[in-house]
Amino acid sequence: MAGLFRKVYDWLLRTFWATEMDVTLLGLQNAGKTSLLRVLSGGEFPIDSIPTVGFNLKQIQRGHVTLKCWDLGGQPRFRPMWERYCRGVNAILFVVDIADRAAIPVAREELHALMSNETLEGIPLLVLGNKSDLPDKLTMDELIDAMDLKNISYREVSCYGISAKEETNLDAVVQWLMRFANR
Template sequence: TSPSTAAGRMGWKDFAEWWRCLLFGPELDLALIGLQNAGKTSFARVLARGAGDDGDAPRPTVGFETSAVRRRRLRLRCVDMGGAARFRALWERHCEDAHVIVWVIDSADAAGAVEARDALRETLTSEGLAGIPLLVLGNKSDLPGARGIPQLVDALGLRDIAGREVRCFSISCKLGTNVDAVLRWLTKHARKRRRERRERRAS
C-alpha cells in the first residue's frame, strides 16, 4: 500500500500512526501504577537501560514521570505514577489514555497485600478504564518470601476481574528476571492492537 493510497482510506490521525508503525514499529502507552516502593520506577529503568544498570537508587515518584523507550522494534511511552495514597487520584486520569495498565506489586511484601488488592479494585471500577488490558508484575522475585504467580493471582483477586485481558508475571527488576518475557507479551499485544485497528478501518 502506497502512502497516498493509505491516506485516502483513513483519516490523517490514523494515517500518521500507520506511517509511524511502518517506519519505527508498533507502539504502546503504558500506565505504571501500584503501591509505593513496589518497583514501578525500577521497571521503567529496566525497560530503558536493561538490568544491571541500577544507577542511583530510585526515589519515590512525586506525582508522575514520563519516559519514552525503544526496545527492539517496540516503542513504549511510560507514565510512572506515584504510589503514595495522596497521588492515587491521578491514576485514573492517566490510565484512561493508556493501552495497557501495568500494576507493579512487591511480591515479598505480604503485609501490603490487602492494601494492594483494594487499591487495584478501586482503580479498575472506573468506567473510563473499562476494557483496558491489565498487566500485573510481581516484582522482587529474588527476595526471600516472594510470592509466585498463583499466590499473586489469589492475593489480588485476579480471577474475579472480568471484561479485560489480564496477564501476570513474576519478575525481578534487580536481576532482570522475566523482563524479556514481559517485553515479548507487550510486543505481541502491540501487534494485535495494530492488526485490530487495520481490520476496523477495512470493515
C-alpha cells in the same frame, strides 16, 4: 554484513512502520516501578531510588515500537490520579512487591478500585510480582489469589513474576506488551 542489514532494516521499520504505545505503570510506593522502568530502558538497576513524586515519563524503543511509559507515584495522595493516566492507554502494568505481604491487601483494594472504572474497560492488565529475588515472597499462584485477579473482568489479565534487580522475566513483559502494539 548481517549487522549492517539489521541496522538498516530496523531504521526502515522505525521510520516508515513505527508504532507508538502508551503504557501506564502503577502500584503502591516502593513496589519497584521506577527501578523496573530504568532497567527496561537499558539503564542500570538503581541502588538508591527516591520515591516518584507525581509521575515520570520515559520512552523505550524496541524494534519498530516505541513504548511511552507513564510511571505514576504510588503514595496515597497520588492514587486518585491513576485513573486519569490510564484512560486510552494500550496496557496497564500494576507492580506489586511480592515480598511485602503486609501491603498486598492495600494493593488489591487499589487495583480493584481502579479496574472498576468504566473508562478503563477493555484495557489489558499485566500484574507484575516484583522482587522475586527476595526470600519469603509470594508465589505467582499466591499472588493471583491474594490480588483476587480472577474477579477482574472486561479485559485480558495476566500475571508474571519478575525481579527488576536481577532482570528476571523482563523479556516476557516486553513480549506481552508488544502483543498490544497495534490495538
